[in-house]
Amino acid sequence: ETGVTQTPRHLVMGMTNKKSLKCEQHLGHNAMYWYKQSAKKPLELMFVYNFKEQTENNSVPSRFSPECPNSSHLFLHLHTLQPEDSALYLCASSQGVESYEQYFGPGTRLTVT
Amino acid sequence: GQNIDQPTEMTATEGAIVQINCTYQTSGFNGLFWYQQHAGEAPTFLSYNVLDGLEEKGRFSSFLSRSKGYSYLLLKELQMKDSASYLCAATDSNYQLIWGAGTKLIIKP
Numbered sequence: 001e002t003g004v005t006q007t008p009r010h011l012v013m014g015m016t017n018k019k020s021l022k023c024e025q026h027l028g029h030n031a032m033y034w035y036k037q038s039a040k041k042p043l044e045l046m047f048v049y050n051f052k053e054q055t056e057n058n059s060v061p062s063r064f065s066p067e068c069p070n071s072s073h074l075f076l077h078l079h080t081l082q083p084e085d086s087a088l089y090l091c092a093s094s095q096g097v098e099s100y101e102q103y104f105g106p107g108t109r110l111t112v113t
Numbered sequence: 114g115q116n117i118d119q120p121t122e123m124t125a126t127e128g129a130i131v132q133i134n135c136t137y138q139t140s141g142f143n144g145l146f147w148y149q150q151h152a153g154e155a156p157t158f159l160s161y162n163v164l165d166g167l168e169e170k171g172r173f174s175s176f177l178s179r180s181k182g183y184s185y186l187l188l189k190e191l192q193m194k195d196s197a198s199y200l201c202a203a204t205d206s207n208y209q210l211i212w213g214a215g216t217k218l219i220i221k222p
Contacts (some may be wrong), residue, residue, distance in 0.1 A: 004155075041213040042117065043156075043200070056209065090155065098208045099144045099163065104155035 002026055006091050012111045013081065021076040021108050023091030031097045032074040035089035036065060037088040037107070049074060050097045081112045115139045119201050124192055124219045133186045133199050133216045141206020147175055147186045148200040150215065155218045158204055159186070179199035188218075 003016040004025045008019035013019050025032060034046040063085075065077040074091055088109050092102040116138045130175040137145065144163035148156040162168055162177035162184060174187040186199055198215040205211055 019189050040121070040214060042214045043210075045209065045212075048209075082214075099161070099204050101146065101158040101161060102210070104157070 004093055004103050005091075005103035008107055008108060009106060010014055010109045010111075012113060013078070013109075014113055015083070016079060017081075018077070018079040020078065021089055021091075021110075023074040023076075023105055025074075025091075025093035025103070025105075027093055027103060029093040029095050030071055030102070031094045031100075032068060032071070033092040033094075033102065034076050034092065035090040035092065037090055043090070046076075048097060055097060081110075083112050086110055086112045109112060115174070115205060115211045117201055117203060117211055119181045119199075119213040119216045121214070123217065124221060125188075127191055127193060127220055127222050128188065130189050132219065133188075133201075133218065135184045135186070135201035135213060137182050137201070137203040137211070137213075138183070139203045139205040139211055141153060142179065143204040143208055145177055145184045146173075146202045146210065147184075148202065149197050150200060151197045159199075173221065174205050191220050193220050193222070 007013040007022045031050045032060045036044040044059045047066045052068050063080050088107045091105040093102040094102045119135045138170045147159040150156040160175035167176045179183045198216045198217045201213040202210045
């Protein structure tokens with residue numbers, strides 16, 4: 001595997017379910033990110049991890065819970081989501097958190113019913 | 114507040130040239146990125162400008178004016194595969210990326 005991978009690619013879940021999104025980067029990067037992308041809206045930065053430490057949490061509701069066990073893996077745990085949480089969730093990585101290009105995974109298309 | 118403005122949609126003809134503009138307002142500035150995103154795919158990096166001027170990379174060029182808070186992406190010799198959304202993102206003083214909503218570029222034969 002190369003680059004940034006995400007699983008699953010598609011997820012449908014009910015409002016009472018608990019699920020997790022997984023991201024893995026094979027680039028030796030130190031920073032990883034979770035973004036939410038909704039139609040015709042700017043990318044919303046959710047969380048940033050640098051060397052496994054969370055450095056940003058952009059007022060994300062607690063029903064989204066990130067986990068970064070090491071610099072290569074990032075999870076987003078989901079529970080009691082709302083229909084408005086339906087979106088494309090993108091993971092990205094970069095060499096550092098300063099002005100470095102970010103490499104994105106293919107995303108998980110989440111539908112909350 | 115922090116804001117990025119870019120047109121929602123543009124249409125151009127195969128073989129032509131198109132310029133996608135982006136204006137930004139950020140607290141501090143540490144550079145501007147352009148990304149390309151095909152429908153259903155991940156964004157991919159196109160360019161990064163931190164100094165004023167034009168950066169050319171093949172058919173794509175990116176321009177930055179820091180004093181005007183303005184950038185553009187210039188695409189030459191348009192091909193059908195250039196149909197995509199183009200995302201402008203500025204880096205603020207905390208190195209956080211502020212993203213525009215993207216410009217959907219439609220290429221017609």
